[in-house]
Amino acid sequence: MPCLLALIVFGIMGIFSASHRALAKEAFSCIFRRVTLRPCNTGFQEKIKGKILSKLLARSIFLAKMVNKHYEILSWIFFILMVGSTVWVGRGIYNFYVYGSCNGLNASGFCAFDPSGENNKVTGIGDDSSCGITPKTEESLDLLGVDLSTFPKINNNSKDEVVFIGCYACDYSRKAYPDIEKLIENKNANFTFAHYPAKGDTTFLANIGYCVYKDYPDKYWDFNNYLFTTEKDFVLNKSNADKILTKFNFDVKKVNACANSTETKKVVENQVKELNKTNLYGTPTIFINDKAFVGPKPYRVYRSAINKFIFF
Amino acid sequence: MLNTEKIRADFNVLNQKGVSAPVYLDSACMSLKPNNVIKAMNDYYFNFPACAGRSSHKLGDKVTNKVKEARELVQKFINAKSENEIIFTRNTTEGLNLLVNSLDFKKGDIVLISDKEHNSNLVPWLVLRDKIGVEVKIISANEDGTFNLENFSKLISGVKLVSIVHTSNLDGYTNPAKEIIEIAHKNGALVCLDAAQSIPHRKIDVQDLDVDFLSFSGHKMLGPTGTGVFYGKKELLEKLAPFLVGGDTVEFSTYDSYKMLPVPEKFEAGLQDYAGIIGLGEAVKYLSQFDWSDIREHELKLNAYITTELKKIKNIKIIGPEDPKLRSGIVNFYIDGTDMHKFAIMLDEVANISIRSGQHCVHSWFKGKGIHNSARVSLYLYNTMADAEAFINNLNKVLKVF
Numbered sequence: 001m002p003c004l005l006a007l008i009v010f011g012i013m014g015i016f017s018a019s020h021r022a023l024a025k026e027a028f029s030c031i032f033r034r035v036t037l038r039p040c041n042t043g044f045q046e047k048i049k050g051k052i053l054s055k056l057l058a059r060s061i062f063l064a065k066m067v068n069k070h071y072e073i074l075s076w077i078f079f080i081l082m083v084g085s086t087v088w089v090g091r092g093i094y095n096f097y098v099y100g101s102c103n104g105l106n107a108s109g110f111c112a113f114d115p116s117g118e119n120n121k122v123t124g125i126g127d128d129s130s131c132g133i134t135p136k137t138e139e140s141l142d143l144l145g146v147d148l149s150t151f152p153k154i155n156n157n158s159k160d161e162v163v164f165i166g167c168y169a170c171d172y173s174r175k176a177y178p179d180i181e182k183l184i185e186n187k188n189a190n191f192t193f194a195h196y197p198a199k200g201d202t203t204f205l206a207n208i209g210y211c212v213y214k215d216y217p218d219k220y221w222d223f224n225n226y227l228f229t230t231e232k233d234f235v236l237n238k239s240n241a242d243k244i245l246t247k248f249n250f251d252v253k254k255v256n257a258c259a260n261s262t263e264t265k266k267v268v269e270n271q272v273k274e275l276n277k278t279n280l281y282g283t284p285t286i287f288i289n290d291k292a293f294v295g296p297k298p299y300r301v302y303r304s305a306i307n308k309f310i311f312f
Numbered sequence: 313m314l315n316t317e318k319i320r321a322d323f324n325v326l327n328q329k330g331v332s333a334p335v336y337l338d339s340a341c342m343s344l345k346p347n348n349v350i351k352a353m354n355d356y357y358f359n360f361p362a363c364a365g366r367s368s369h370k371l372g373d374k375v376t377n378k379v380k381e382a383r384e385l386v387q388k389f390i391n392a393k394s395e396n397e398i399i400f401t402r403n404t405t406e407g408l409n410l411l412v413n414s415l416d417f418k419k420g421d422i423v424l425i426s427d428k429e430h431n432s433n434l435v436p437w438l439v440l441r442d443k444i445g446v447e448v449k450i451i452s453a454n455e456d457g458t459f460n461l462e463n464f465s466k467l468i469s470g471v472k473l474v475s476i477v478h479t480s481n482l483d484g485y486t487n488p489a490k491e492i493i494e495i496a497h498k499n500g501a502l503v504c505l506d507a508a509q510s511i512p513h514r515k516i517d518v519q520d521l522d523v524d525f526l527s528f529s530g531h532k533m534l535g536p537t538g539t540g541v542f543y544g545k546k547e548l549l550e551k552l553a554p555f556l557v558g559g560d561t562v563e564f565s566t567y568d569s570y571k572m573l574p575v576p577e578k579f580e581a582g583l584q585d586y587a588g589i590i591g592l593g594e595a596v597k598y599l600s601q602f603d604w605s606d607i608r609e610h611e612l613k614l615n616a617y618i619t620t621e622l623k624k625i626k627n628i629k630i631i632g633p634e635d636p637k638l639r640s641g642i643v644n645f646y647i648d649g650t651d652m653h654k655f656a657i658m659l660d661e662v663a664n665i666s667i668r669s670g671q672h673c674v675h676s677w678f679k680g681k682g683i684h685n686s687a688r689v690s691l692y693l694y695n696t697m698a699d700a701e702a703f704i705n706n707l708n709k710v711l712k713v714f
Binding site for chain 1: 651653654655656657658660661662669670709710712713714
């Protein structure tokens with residue numbers, strides 16, 4: 001058992017160091033002899049044991065004696081721990097690749113590959129909404145029973161459905177949106193955009209967006225892209241709304257009339273109510289088929305979800 | 313009496329700044345090198361790195377003279393009749409192989425060896441047995457490892473060559489070479505001594521012993537690695553066929569003939585390790601300043617102390633005669649059923665004590681006795697009583713773990 005343990009440890013260390021490579025070879029030779037029913041004659045096991053006991057002997061004779069007495073059992077324990085930790089690390093790497101977090105989908109907690117938790121940061125909804133908070137609890141996010149019929153949609157006749165719930169004022173939604181656009185372009189998935197006013201007064205933009213989509217569906221996606229990619233302070237300033245509409249050659253009066261109408265306000269209010277049914281707790285929340293991704297994930301995460309690379 | 317403090321000052325490895333000196337107890341494997349040996353070798357490489365015996369320029373002449381000087385030093389060191397009886401080799405093993413491959417062995421010839429031979433004096437004979445069908449006979453030692461002259465006398469009849477270890481690297485016991493040679497010669501057998509472990513520790517007088525061949529290494533007698541000497545009586549060497557041939561072994565050659573040079577050149581094919589040979593000469597010079605009895609007395613004192621202390625430890629068994637006087641500078645011990653590697657490793661890790669563990673290239677003996685392996689302490693003139701005490705104290709500490 002110590003040889004097997006040593007083979008794995010030195011095998012990994014041997015990737016970086018020639019001296020450990022030699023030890024890994026010795027360990028392999030020892031194991032090979034054992035599995036071919038011959039005694040390990042390399043002295044490797046004793047060498048490793050001697051080195052470990054020497055280190056312990058320098059601290060305590062009792063400790064060295066105990067380790068020597070239970071050496072085989074301890075080796076097994078360390079082996080099991082090592083296999084466990086290897087599986088755990090593998091799971092973490094897999095999670096990081098497909099979810100952007102070592103701890104799983106939308107799970108917070110320390111991740112060595114994303115130490116600042118960038119991939120999980122969201123703009124919380126509610127009174128204390130502010131950009132960059134990390135959610136402390138994970139809700140069950142679901143689109144079941146949510147009416148998305150009034151939201152802007154691109155129908156590519158695809159089996160894949162992507163729903164982006166974001167806020168023009170939120171940095172993390174702004175960060176994620178270009179990746180989602182790229183995903184839709186590359187994968188031809190069906191796409192629904194839903195604005196959720198998570199931060200500040202952005203309802204006026206939702207109203208305008210609703211009307212633009214109604215009257216100018218062909219130009220809507222360029223307009224929406226503009227709102228996400230142009231300087232935030234400019235876009236969120238109500239006095240600039242007309243300038244933006246003019247830029248796209250929209251009928252400013254018509255759009256404003258529509259946006260200020262009771263009917264539009266009611267529709268947008270209902271849209272928020274529908275979105276609340278998803279149990280979302282922050283933006284951006286992106287549904288890709290049956291998975292919900294909260295926070296701006298790396299592009300590969302969205303691609304993995306579309307490519308059905310997520311197995312667990 | 314040896315002045316060990318003065319001796320230790322000559323060994324750089326024991327006096328490195330900022331590094332604690334190792335307790336070096338593995339001289340049977342490899343001796344440390346005094347500074348004069350290293351300096352002489354560096355001198356060659358720095359100042360006259362040329363060929364010997366070939367080139368007629370000043371640098372070449374200097375190398376030729378230095379090699380000649382080294383040969384003369386070795387000749388005097390073992391009291392050979394002529395410097396031409398000294399053949400430089402790479403080590404003891406090469407010397408023994410030279411004999412195995414050069415003497416006119418025929419199928420059925422008998423070679424007698426002991427049961428404590430190093431692989432270098434066992435395997436070449438077994439290979440020769442398989443190759444041409446010589447018979448290899450083994451003389452068993454007494455239970456305590458001492459030589460059984462009675463057994464030897466019974467087996468000597470019809471033997472062509474007795475090839476035997478002088479001092480065993482297994483237990484430090486020195487075989488009674490003079491008696492063995494006398495009996496062998498009376499029975500018409502030649503004798504070759506493996507003197508790898510004896511030459512660093514005792515006076516070897518080849519004329520007094522009347523030994524026919526003798527092989528030893530430089531690296532165990534304070535000399536450089538890759539150096540050794542094969543001695544043979546001139547009249548016998550002249551009869552031997554050369555083992556390795558080529559450059560510097562022939563007087564001349566044509567496309568279909570050659571004329572070999574006389575000994576020793578005909579056995580020293582190709583460019584030699586001149587730096588090593590010069591270093592070996594320096595090692596001989598260094599050793600020659602001491603009285604052999606002082607070296608022996610010093611080693612015996614340390615061996616006696618270690619032996620006495622080891623005997624106090626339960627389960628430890630010493631290989632070879634109980635009396636340290638019969639074991640030169642070697643104390644080889646084991647514990648039944650225990651792998652001794654871990655003790656050597658732990659002594660090294662815990663206290664920077666270097667000893668050897670394993671089967672010491674005498675696998676045949678360990679296999680025959682059913683002993684897994686052993687740990688060997690081997691002493692030399694630079695070791696001190698403090699070294700011996702450090703070994704015993706730390707061994708006791710390590711043993712508490714088991």
